[in-house]
Amino acid sequence: xxxxTIRDIARLAGVSKSTVSLVINNSxxxxxxxxxxxxxxxxxxxxxxxxxxxxxxxxxxxFISMIVPGLTWRLVAPLNYGVAxxxxxxxxxxxxxxxxxxxxxxxxxxRMLASGLSAGVLVINQDQTMQPLLDLHAQxxxxxxxxxxxxxxxxxxxxxxNYEGAYGAVRHLLxxxxxxxxxxxxxxxxxxxxxRQRGYQDALTEAGVPIDASLTQQSGFQPPxxxxxxxxxxxxxxxxxxxxxxxxxxxxxxxDAAADRGLRVPEDLSxxxxxxxxxxxxxxxxxxxxxxxxxxxxxxxxxxxxxxxxSESAxSESAxSESGEGSAPGGHGxxxxxxxxxxxxxxxDSTGPAPS
Amino acid sequence: xxxxTIRDIARLAGVSKSTVSLVINNSxxxxxxxxxxxxxxxxxxxxxxxxxxxxxxxxxxxFISMIVPGLTWRLVAPLNYGVAxxxxxxxxxxxxxxxxxxxxxxxxxxRMLASGLSAGVLVINQDQTMQPLLDLHAQxxxxxxxxxxxxxxxxxxxxxxNYEGAYGAVRHLLxxxxxxxxxxxxxxxxxxxxxRQRGYQDALTEAGVPIDASLTQQSGFQPPxxxxxxxxxxxxxxxxxxxxxxxxxxxxxxxDAAADRGLRVPEDLSxxxxxxxxxxxxxxxxxxxxxxxxxxxxxxxxxxxxxxxxSESAxSESAxSESGEGSAPGGHGxxxxxxxxxxxxxxxDSTGPAPS
DNA sequence: CTGAAAGCGCTTACAG
DNA sequence: CTGAAAGCGCTTACAG
Numbered sequence: 001x002x003x004x005t006i007r008d009i010a011r012l013a014g015v016s017k018s019t020v021s022l023v024i025n026n027s028x029x030x031x032x033x034x035x036x037x038x039x040x041x042x043x044x045x046x047x048x049x050x051x052x053x054x055x056x057x058x059x060x061x062x063f064i065s066m067i068v069p070g071l072t073w074r075l076v077a078p079l080n081y082g083v084a085x086x087x088x089x090x091x092x093x094x095x096x097x098x099x100x101x102x103x104x105x106x107x108x109x110x111r112m113l114a115s116g117l118s119a120g121v122l123v124i125n126q127d128q129t130m131q132p133l134l135d136l137h138a139q140x141x142x143x144x145x146x147x148x149x150x151x152x153x154x155x156x157x158x159x160x161x162n163y164e165g166a167y168g169a170v171r172h173l174l175x176x177x178x179x180x181x182x183x184x185x186x187x188x189x190x191x192x193x194x195x196r197q198r199g200y201q202d203a204l205t206e207a208g209v210p211i212d213a214s215l216t217q218q219s220g221f222q223p224p225x226x227x228x229x230x231x232x233x234x235x236x237x238x239x240x241x242x243x244x245x246x247x248x249x250x251x252x253x254x255x256d257a258a259a260d261r262g263l264r265v266p267e268d269l270s271x272x273x274x275x276x277x278x279x280x281x282x283x284x285x286x287x288x289x290x291x292x293x294x295x296x297x298x299x300x301x302x303x304x305x306x307x308x309x310x311s312e313s314a315x316s317e318s319a320x321s322e323s324g325e326g327s328a329p330g331g332h333g334x335x336x337x338x339x340x341x342x343x344x345x346x347x348x349d350s351t352g353p354a355p356s
Numbered sequence: 357x358x359x360x361t362i363r364d365i366a367r368l369a370g371v372s373k374s375t376v377s378l379v380i381n382n383s384x385x386x387x388x389x390x391x392x393x394x395x396x397x398x399x400x401x402x403x404x405x406x407x408x409x410x411x412x413x414x415x416x417x418x419f420i421s422m423i424v425p426g427l428t429w430r431l432v433a434p435l436n437y438g439v440a441x442x443x444x445x446x447x448x449x450x451x452x453x454x455x456x457x458x459x460x461x462x463x464x465x466x467r468m469l470a471s472g473l474s475a476g477v478l479v480i481n482q483d484q485t486m487q488p489l490l491d492l493h494a495q496x497x498x499x500x501x502x503x504x505x506x507x508x509x510x511x512x513x514x515x516x517x518n519y520e521g522a523y524g525a526v527r528h529l530l531x532x533x534x535x536x537x538x539x540x541x542x543x544x545x546x547x548x549x550x551x552r553q554r555g556y557q558d559a560l561t562e563a564g565v566p567i568d569a570s571l572t573q574q575s576g577f578q579p580p581x582x583x584x585x586x587x588x589x590x591x592x593x594x595x596x597x598x599x600x601x602x603x604x605x606x607x608x609x610x611x612d613a614a615a616d617r618g619l620r621v622p623e624d625l626s627x628x629x630x631x632x633x634x635x636x637x638x639x640x641x642x643x644x645x646x647x648x649x650x651x652x653x654x655x656x657x658x659x660x661x662x663x664x665x666x667s668e669s670a671x672s673e674s675a676x677s678e679s680g681e682g683s684a685p686g687g688h689g690x691x692x693x694x695x696x697x698x699x700x701x702x703x704x705d706s707t708g709p710a711p712s
Numbered sequence: 713c714t715g716a717a718a719g720c721g722c723t724t725a726c727a728g
Numbered sequence: 729c730t731g732a733a734a735g736c737g738c739t740t741a742c743a744g
Contacts, residue, residue: 005737021738022714030714052412052737053736054737056409056412058740077430081426085456093453098436098440284639359721363722373732374723406720408721412736412737413735714743720738720739723734726731
């Protein structure tokens with residue numbers, strides 16, 4: 001069971017190593033007959049080129065790195081599914097870098113850079129400092145962000161359509177007859193929250209419902225805070241009949257607050273969340289929420305990265321021959337792509353007709 | 357910003373590449389003074405050896421592979437945390453192989469083997485066919501299983517102490533005064549379920565409670581089945597006052613069944629689960645359950661794998677010089693290690709004193 | 713269209 | 729203790 005190398009294949013096929021290499025790399029300048037013969041030998045012997053050797057010779061690593069901060073683990077399952085489904089059809093493998101420090105992944109990036117193994121990197125970003133990523137990009141390593149916070153960065157990114165998601169959620173509440181709808185907002189420093197809030201307001205405005213600013217409360221995404229805020233809201237004479245929470249865990253808190261006040265969900269209060277984390281199907285009552293398209297985001301991000309990698313290597317090759325165009329790192333090309341993927345409203349048991 | 361190589365370091369330190377290499381690999385036969393000088397140059401220039409080059413030269417890949425079948429994604433967050441925390445102190449990186457086919461990861465293994473990138477592999481196994489893994493092992497690639505089902509395989513594995521976990525859960529119920537305790541069992545073909553069932557029975561027996569076989573029902577881990585079974589159980593005149601479910605999702609079903617019958621949890625019925633998946637903290641009432649030590653399992657598995665890798669390379673080196681001892685693949689050494697890690701009972705709101 | 717040769721960046725006997 | 733040389737398995741100009 002000796003390891004079969006390119007030399008063996010060359011000998012068995014009666015050609016040179018060069019030719020085998022050309023066949024492997026799909027060079028067009030190989031005689032079809034020769035190619036067929038080589039291919040036959042390759043498959044017969046189950047030959048697979050050594051990834052390390054070819055990486056070394058090519059000077060280009062066969063890996064895509066995925067950086068996963070601890071905080072984002074809840075999302076990584078479907079995300080990774082999407083990423084894996086596109087990467088598995090390429091010669092790349094996925095290296096997983098887990099960042100144990102949630103706020104700063106500079107150490108992880110150093111390690112990654114040092115190993116020189118990454119053709120490109122996918123990062124699930126939350127609230128981290130971005131500088132290390134920008135540095136990475138500046139060094140010519142393509143980066144794409146899976147942007148859970150919707151922040152604006154000078155890097156290509158994929159994110160959910162937060163505005164549309166929120167709009168749809170509130171539209172759903174309006175359709176059920178609700179007019180007094182509270183917004184339990186996340187940190188408004190996060191662009192995703194700004195977008196969700198705009199969706200909330202626009203849905204209301206379009207339905208002719210005047211905006212009552214006192215109905216928007218800042219939970220900071222903290223469940224205890226959220227619970228307290230909703231409790232206060234429910235004490236008012238003109239209490240809301242529905243709440244739109246900027247994420248699922250604060251939606252749970254809203255339901256807890258209703259229980260605290262002896263109110264039933266959805267009979268007395270409807271609640272809708274955002275994210276659709278796994279628990280939301282199990283909570284009682286099951287939560288109506290906006291599902292983020294994580295799997296699709298993973299797929300899309302992977303495809304963008306692959307494209308960036310090939311254009312990167314193309315541009316660096318042509319850099320000398322052509323007049324230095326293209327979006328080379330450091331260059332001031334077009335702004336990086338930001339793709340927004342549609343969300344889905346998952347209607348479960350926490351929303352119902354407005355009480356009369 | 358040219359890539360600095362071993363040649364640069366050698367020149368700058370005034371030594372040969374060989375010497376630099378020896379320093380990098382911590383060879384004892386380098387003059388301390390020389391070593392210091394080389395190290396200084398290395399750090400000053402931020403030099404990090406190319407992983408691919410050294411892999412090629414050494415003939416040993418710098419990666420640990422982790423195979424994650426889709427089904428097991430729920431566990432992978434804490435598991436990976438554990439794995440990452442030990443791997444990050446080694447020169448290895450983690451390659452993530454996601455198996456899209458839940459029942460057969462042969463294709464993934466083929467790919468992994470083909471790339472020749474894995475020094476060892478960690479697999480989270482569920483209900484898959486094991487043959488590909490045994491083949492892998494036979495080819496000399498160390499494998500360790502993170503054994504979620506407790507199956508007996510001819511491979512080293514790490515698993516939760518299912519027996520003790522179940523015993524403790526039932527003990528908790530007994531301490532609360534319960535005597536009629538049902539077991540909502542998973543598939544008894546799974547060793548983990550057999551162990552959980554034994555834990556259940558032994559706790560009962562030790563407490564002097566006779567075993568009533570009609571109180572054990574087979575849910576097959578299917579929530580709808582579980583719900584129906586518990587519903588029937590609760591209809592009986594001598595209905596149980598508590599149920600021990602072999603996993604969390606069927607525990608949720610048991611709570612649903614109680615609601616179906618107008619029974620309150622925990623006042624009328626106590627429920628305890630097994631696993632402690634994230635939802636269990638959010639369910640109403642929050643579920644008392646046995647927490648599997650996933651993070652510790654990941655750490656332990658990673659350490660076992662590292663040990664296997666080094667003894668593997670050691671034994672293949674000494675194979676000619678020594679008399680061929682050691683647990684070489686295919687050899688009939690001692691049976692593979694199976695480590696059981698302790699679980700923790702998480703007491704939340706779904707269990708309470710037995711009704712009088 | 714194909715082959716001989718040099719090279720990718722390291723490691724490892726082998727001399728000294 | 730250190731260096732020169734060959735080699736790991738591939739790729740890529742360069743000839744032909």
